[in-house]
Amino acid sequence: MPQPETAFAHRDLLGIAGLSATDIALILDEAEGWIGFNRGKRKADDRLRGLTQINAFFENSTRTLFSFEIAGKRLGAQVSNFRPEESSVKKGESLTDTALTLGAMRPDVVVIRHEAVGAAVDVARVLDCPVINAGDGTGEHPTQALLDALTIRRHLGRLDGVKVTICGDIRHSRVAGSNMLSLPLMGAEVRVAAPPSLMPDSLPDGIAAYEDFDAALAGADIVMMLRIQRERMATAFPDSTEDYHAAYGLTHQRLARHAPNALVMHPGPMNRDVEISGELADDPERSLILEQVEMGVAVRMACLDLLTRARRT
Structure with a gap:
């Protein structure tokens, strides 16, 4: 398993734009360490114990949503999935107001998927925790x-x-x-x-x-x-x-x-x-194709681990 020593140079993961080859290599190398862990009989690590992860998916998802949820839980985080169809979004609440509301609950990392290009950037501007872009319209993933x-x-x-x-x-x-x-x-x-x-x-x-x-x-x-x-x-x-x-x-x-x-x-x-x-x-x-799904869990574990290291020290 990866050892929580290396610092990541960015607070958020909003896109590939802005990352260096070194940043990408670090994430891939960290993810390699989780592959064997995920193939083991017991898949429980506690490095995110006591941290709260919110998955705010405004678009439907199977692979990305569940892999982020599984990744967070395997790392020991308290994971909550935001359901827009059951929220005040249905009453006309803006994305910014929704983000501010979630932020007031003091999450430690927010994963967002939204149909609008730039949504993750907008959310990151108003939150004081790391934000991961899980897909923003036709923008980035x-x-x-x-x-x-x-x-x-x-x-x-x-x-x-x-x-x-x-x-x-x-x-x-x-x-x-x-x-x-x-x-x-x-x-x-x-x-x-x-x-x-x-x-x-x-x-x-x-x-x-x-x-x-x-x-x-x-x-x-x-x-x-x-x-x-x-x-x-x-x-x-x-x-x-x-x-x-x-x-x-x-x-x-x-x-x-x-x-x-x-x-x-x-x-x-x-x-x-x-x-x-x-x-x-x-x-x-x-x-x-199915191996891509498996690698998705490892990569998302690496991202959650790297982005929350500063909050765990």
Whole structure:
């Protein structure tokens, strides 16, 4: 298990933007220490004993919410999940007022997911405890990018020089947004593929954009698929799912032609047989999808531990 000695240079984790390669490497190294712990028979550590963690999720979540809850509990924290549908948000209370109310209860760390870009930053401005961004609209999802990096590093032994192709709804994906910042920072080569309607107006420096998925796949070590996020679109994606799958769906056959040694990732939830075939998603030799979920708990334990160390001394 990680020893609580190293200090983290930031009070909050609001995005990959602002982190250095050293910051990312520290989180990944700390997370490595929790993997074996999480695979053990007893999963109880008390370093966050007496600390209160609030998970304020204004959007639905399975993987991120439950992994943060499990991470906090395994570290010994008192974990409370805020439910907006049962709160004064339904009466029109603003995000700032909700944050101030939660802050008055003296939490030691707040994890927030919200549909508005910049929501985590706004909450961090009014709270005096660490804030972790668990996804802000189409903005960032830093812990997802970190767990993706950890998954890749564990399988390939490195991030430097790894060729990663990200395909799907790049425009609306906070996962793509954070990965396009984190992976190049660690030395990876990142390409993105999407139809023009799902490609952002601009990309970070160094990211290669492709409309042709097969060209983007060529020689990739990792292929990360994304779902079409209809809930974030002003209008529905115009093409049929069959047409989309033909042009941008990932299958064993497509991998064999263009990236025969590539491993496959997906942040979930999946639209099976739209962006990825169910057969490939379930292939234990090629798919890292469930391992991403496992690495998510370890990464979030590392983040909770690192961000609360100053409050425990």
